[in-house]
Amino acid sequence: MQRALGVCYYPEHWDEAVWAEDAARMAAAGLTYVRIGEFAWSRMEPQPGQYDFGWLDRAIAVLGAAGLKVVLGTPTATPPRWMLDRHPDMLAVDADGRLRKFGSRRHYCFAHKGYIAECVRITEALARRYGANPAVAAWQTDNEYGCHDTTYSYGPSALAGFRDWLAQKYQSPDALNAAWGNVFWSMEYREFDEIELPNLTVTEANPAHHLDFRRFASDQVVAFNAAQVRAIRAHSSAPILHNYMGRIVEFDHWDVGADLDIATWDSYPLGFLEDRSDEGESWKARFSQQGDPDFQAFHHDLYRAVGRGRMWIMEQQPGPVNWAPWNPAPLPGMVRLWSWEAFAHGAEVVSYFRWRQAPFAQEQMHSGLLRPDSAAAPGLAEARQVANELAAMPDCAPAVARVALVFDYESAWAWTIQPQGRDFDYFRLVFDTYRALRRLGLSVDILPPDCADLSAYKLVLAPGLMRLRDNLRAALARFNGLALFGPRAGAKTADMAIPASLPPDIPGVTQRISRVESLRPGATRALPEGAFLRWFEHLDGAGSVHLATQGGAPALVGEGNMRYLAGWPDAVAFRAILGELCVQAGLETHDLPEGVRLRDTASHRFFFNYTTAPVQVLGQSLPPAGVLWQAL
Ligand code: GAL
Numbered sequence: 213m214q215r216a217l218g219v220c221y222y223p224e225h226w227d228e229a230v231w232a233e234d235a236a237r238m239a240a241a242g243l244t245y246v247r248i249g250e251f252a253w254s255r256m257e258p259q260p261g262q263y264d265f266g267w268l269d270r271a272i273a274v275l276g277a278a279g280l281k282v283v284l285g286t287p288t289a290t291p292p293r294w295m296l297d298r299h300p301d302m303l304a305v306d307a308d309g310r311l312r313k314f315g316s317r318r319h320y321c322f323a324h325k326g327y328i329a330e331c332v333r334i335t336e337a338l339a340r341r342y343g344a345n346p347a348v349a350a351w352q353t354d355n356e357y358g359c360h361d362t363t364y365s366y367g368p369s370a371l372a373g374f375r376d377w378l379a380q381k382y383q384s385p386d387a388l389n390a391a392w393g394n395v396f397w398s399m400e401y402r403e404f405d406e407i408e409l410p411n412l413t414v415t416e417a418n419p420a421h422h423l424d425f426r427r428f429a430s431d432q433v434v435a436f437n438a439a440q441v442r443a444i445r446a447h448s449s450a451p452i453l454h455n456y457m458g459r460i461v462e463f464d465h466w467d468v469g470a471d472l473d474i475a476t477w478d479s480y481p482l483g484f485l486e487d488r489s490d491e492g493e494s495w496k497a498r499f500s501q502q503g504d505p506d507f508q509a510f511h512h513d514l515y516r517a518v519g520r521g522r523m524w525i526m527e528q529q530p531g532p533v534n535w536a537p538w539n540p541a542p543l544p545g546m547v548r549l550w551s552w553e554a555f556a557h558g559a560e561v562v563s564y565f566r567w568r569q570a571p572f573a574q575e576q577m578h579s580g581l582l583r584p585d586s587a588a589a590p591g592l593a594e595a596r597q598v599a600n601e602l603a604a605m606p607d608c609a610p611a612v613a614r615v616a617l618v619f620d621y622e623s624a625w626a627w628t629i630q631p632q633g634r635d636f637d638y639f640r641l642v643f644d645t646y647r648a649l650r651r652l653g654l655s656v657d658i659l660p661p662d663c664a665d666l667s668a669y670k671l672v673l674a675p676g677l678m679r680l681r682d683n684l685r686a687a688l689a690r691f692n693g694l695a696l697f698g699p700r701a702g703a704k705t706a707d708m709a710i711p712a713s714l715p716p717d718i719p720g721v722t723q724r725i726s727r728v729e730s731l732r733p734g735a736t737r738a739l740p741e742g743a744f745l746r747w748f749e750h751l752d753g754a755g756s757v758h759l760a761t762q763g764g765a766p767a768l769v770g771e772g773n774m775r776y777l778a779g780w781p782d783a784v785a786f787r788a789i790l791g792e793l794c795v796q797a798g799l800e801t802h803d804l805p806e807g808v809r810l811r812d813t814a815s816h817r818f819f820f821n822y823t824t825a826p827v828q829v830l831g832q833s834l835p836p837a838g839v840l841w842q843a844l
Contacts, residue, residue: 218245218563235278242599250285276347304365343447363462475519512557527565530591531579545837558610633730648786653802720774722755744779
């Protein structure tokens with residue numbers, strides 16, 4: 213398996229005179245890949261239909277001559293201003309009905325047929341021109357689908373597309389009315405054309421209406437991406453990838469990934485800690501220069517699965533970013549740590565964003581490997597160190613883990629639509645579970661909700677999985693390890709209704725949920741060790757009870773190798789419950805120092821110190837931001 217470094221570069225931002233020197237410096241720093249092009253539409257096609265690829269020909273030639281491999285991006289995240297003259301209605305509309313205007317990026321509606329045709333046209337022009345170019349080693353479609361809240365649009369193209377989508381799915385308005393339960397509040401429709409998008413209703417719209425809208429919107433992202441993939445594949449055999457983001461759940465990444473060769477993602481540990489973490493102030497203060505110790509790993513594992521084993525970091529934070537509420541510098545050593553952690557989780561390439569800090573426009577305060585004056589920024593030396601270490605290090609290909617965690621985008625939509633408690637969030641529930649597993653020193657695989665084979669695993673967890681797909685049901689019937697579902701699993705039908713026989717609709721669970729409670733901050737249901745917070749389900753009926761609350765209510769139930777958890781555990785309860793399940797499943801756990809994480813590959817065990825103090829690991833002192841590996 214290859215392991216290499218790369219960088220994101222914008223030749224159109226710089227005088228052509230510096231390209232050759234930039235390329236030579238990249239190669240000298242040990243970088244192999246260079247991604248270009250993804251925002252350059254106004255230079256590729258300055259006027260509608262008038263292409264100018266001369267500069268791109270020369271840029272690719274210069275980079276290729278330095279031995280670099282080019283990842284060429286399609287520029288469809290930044291349609292030029294003239295595009296609006298051709299398609300005035302292509303802009304997205306937000307849930308409040310406001311137009312999302314030109315002047316930054318991602319200003320398009322995924323359902324706009326005219327814009328999709330323009331994207332196919334420019335993609336085809338690029339693929340024809342560069343599809344056989346030996347310097348072009350891979351293609352990136354668009355840039356960060358869903359970033360800046362762009363999955364959903366509530367404009368005319370989305371409305372027309374949604375009605376078509378519903379007509380195809382249900383065939384008759386009566387079938388839709390029955391599935392959604394539209395007799396409630398006299399919401400029954402006579403024609404598909406009477407159905408609106410689920411925004412701007414007086415009070416909440418029907419959750420089934422919302423869920424279908426989210427499925428529709430996700431399908432638009434899939435189709436948008438697939439159209440570009442087809443255009444590229446017609447002219448190139450190089451792998452095609454997309455750069456996903458951290459904690460974006462609005463579209464189904466499993467579905468998009470099915471059309472791509474590699475899943476990549478953009479890892480900004482410090483930005484994400486400030487911008488996307490649910491943890492409190494003291495946690496953020498503690499990790500402000502290191503990032504959350506589990507956030508990157510979670511996404512590495514998620515996207516390794518989305519890429520069916522092939523994962524890259526397309527953009528790695530190299531220094532302070534500009535977009536979080538606070539933007540500190542990484543602790544010395546963290547750029548190296550993040551890079552090695554990605555490799556330990558199976559990354560083939562870690563590519564830094566960006567080569568040189570731009571002195572102009574929106575990201576002028578965002579660091580690069582070089583300062584705006586071309587002097588080296590601190591990240592460059594760490595990248596160079598990683599390059600040297602990679603050259604000296606034997607392969608560390610990923611191994612199949614023994615523990616797996618199911619991640620399901622539809623469940624994320626369902627619980628966003630109907631949280632029932634203000635702080636019930638699907639991503640957070642799965643991520644808390646992942647963190648608890650990592651604190652026990654476990655390496656984890658992430659699985660899709662329709663996973664058909666669990667045979668590699670000793671323990672499989674599916675918190676919050678709204679419904680079980682047939683494949684997973686069949687796989688569970690053959691499964692010999694332990695499976696833990698809940699809380700809030702098997703809780704809805706595909707139509708977002710409560711199952712007729714009451715939840716949980718999970719094999720091997722005989723009790724029924726007779727009522728659920730969401731718990732305000734500070735309210736808990738105490739367990740022998742720790743407590744449930746946020747969510748608690750009352751389980752009635754006969755069946756085995758493996759753990760009860762201090763009040764005597766069932767907390768963990770299930771027959772045979774199936775277990776169901778009736779609430780959202782705090783960290784102490786997670787440790788106790790998962791620790792015990794690991795013992796039963798025959799899984800070895802590890803007592804790691806606080807803030808230290810472990811990851812096993814096929815050949816090595818890695819330790820990462822996310823703290824600001826040295827820690828003792830394997831009888832050695834691991835410095836702050838330190839990485840240690842040991843052959844297995
Ligand atoms: C990413 C994006 C890049 C750049 C970067 C800044 O989300 O793909 O184009 O904006 O953030 O951190």
